[in-house]
Amino acid sequence: MSVDLLKKTTMKEVAELAGVSVATVDRVLSGRAKVSPHTKERVFAAIQQLNLQQQLSIDSSNVEVNEPLRFLFLSESGVNFLRSIENTVMEIREQFSSQNITIHTKSLYPFNVEHFIELLEVSSKQYDAIVLLCREDPAISACVNKIVKAGCPIVCFTTDLCDTSRLSYVGPNHVSAGRTAGSLMGRYIGPCSGEVVLVVSAPYRSQYERELGFRRVIREQFPNLTILESFNNHDLDEESYDSLIKLFNSGVKPLGIYNVTGGTQGVAQALKEKGWSNDVVFIGHELNDGSYDLLSQNEVDIIIDQDLKSEVLTAINVLMHHFERLQKEPVQTTSAPIITLRENMGAKIG
Structure with a gap:
């Protein structure tokens, strides 16, 4: 990507939206210095968002607005x-x-x-x-x-x-999100053999696609890992907690947990109650106030979010x-x- 793609968007606007310095934006666009993939992603997302807003304004000025x-x-x-x-x-x-x-x-x-x-x-x-x-x-x-x-x-x-x-x-792209979770899970766990728990739900296609992507990567790349399921039908914290505590009390201590649904705080509570927060790799979705606190307290390892x-x-x-x-x-x-x-x-x- 070059500076030309900024169109009328200034580097200062991009830097403010992405939460980085103007110099960092320049390095990302010029490719002259090494910048972390996450920072590049934030800069490109900011450019896309600002250009979309400008395009809405530019294009709408060229058409007649009649009915509301x-x-x-x-x-x-x-x-x-x-x-x-x-x-x-x-x-x-x-x-x-x-x-x-x-x-x-x-x-x-x-x-x-x-x-x-x-x-x-x-x-x-x-x-x-x-x-x-x-x-x-x-x-x-x-x-x-x-x-x-x-x-x-x-x-x-x-x-x-x-x-x-x-x-x-x-x-x-939820299949991509699930594949990302699978890749991160396998790499975080390493060569150890054992079980990972997939906290699943029924009703949303997004969750089905995350599960599909996760299963494919584990099957293809990490044969040392076996997937177990824990069911949360209503995306509720209490359902996640209850189903996992029941699983844990049956003698299962997983190497990792991937929660494709809601109920992230319930998963964290179950792990904390067993004293496993630092032992089990935990990946969830949606960065909000609750999951932010879990990240800051090291009670979840990764949150996969969307723009x-x-x-x-x-x-x-x-x-x-x-x-x-x-x-x-x-x-x-x-x-x-x-x-x-x-x-x-x-x-x-x-």
Whole structure:
């Protein structure tokens, strides 16, 4: 990547957003000096985010804005992630007001399929488009297809509904995230033979894809490791804790744990109660206040995160292009996993 890719974005803006110095940005772009992969990733992500914001502004000034557009982020997930989505949308929504676009959020917790379908159907009549985060369910997929056919476009966000006529998927590459977790797990454990626990869930495709990627890497590259499952159907801390304590008390002491679901604090609590926090490699997902504290206290080794702000902007970008408010079609709607360790976690969120 060269300095030309900054377009109108200045190095100072990139440095501020990435949390590095201007000199570091220059080194990354020029390639003249060695910079850590994590720092490069932060710099490139900052450039992409700033250029996307500028493109939205530039392209929207070249088209006539007529009727107002109302986009809805409709989500069902764990409480922490729902809060993260709402906070992110609130942070960026004002930049679209001059383009006569308003961004809204709704969520449902705890999940009930009938209530969610009702909310989805009602929302499709109130908003021009929906950015949807939800679990896989045949009834939900049928509802999505009906809504899209009626003229309300839907973008799947963070987790996909592949069997629907949704407009696009925007979010992480979860197979890549799972493969990353598998590679890190195997390398952290080393040549020791033993068992690793995969804390799994049922409903979300994102979690299925993480599991798939993890299993493939362990099978292909680390034959010294055997995978056991622990089930957490509702992404709850108490479910993670209960299922793991039961497994531990049966005589299992794993070499590592990969949690593809919510409930990271429950996993950490179970390990701490057994006195194994420093003995078992623990990899989880989603950097939030709770997982930040676990990282700082050495109760989790790695958190695999996503660039939620860029993904929210990309989802809006997809819809703006659909409604001909943005001339250029988004070229990339999936994002790479972000690896967070205690050593690079930065300042606390919020």
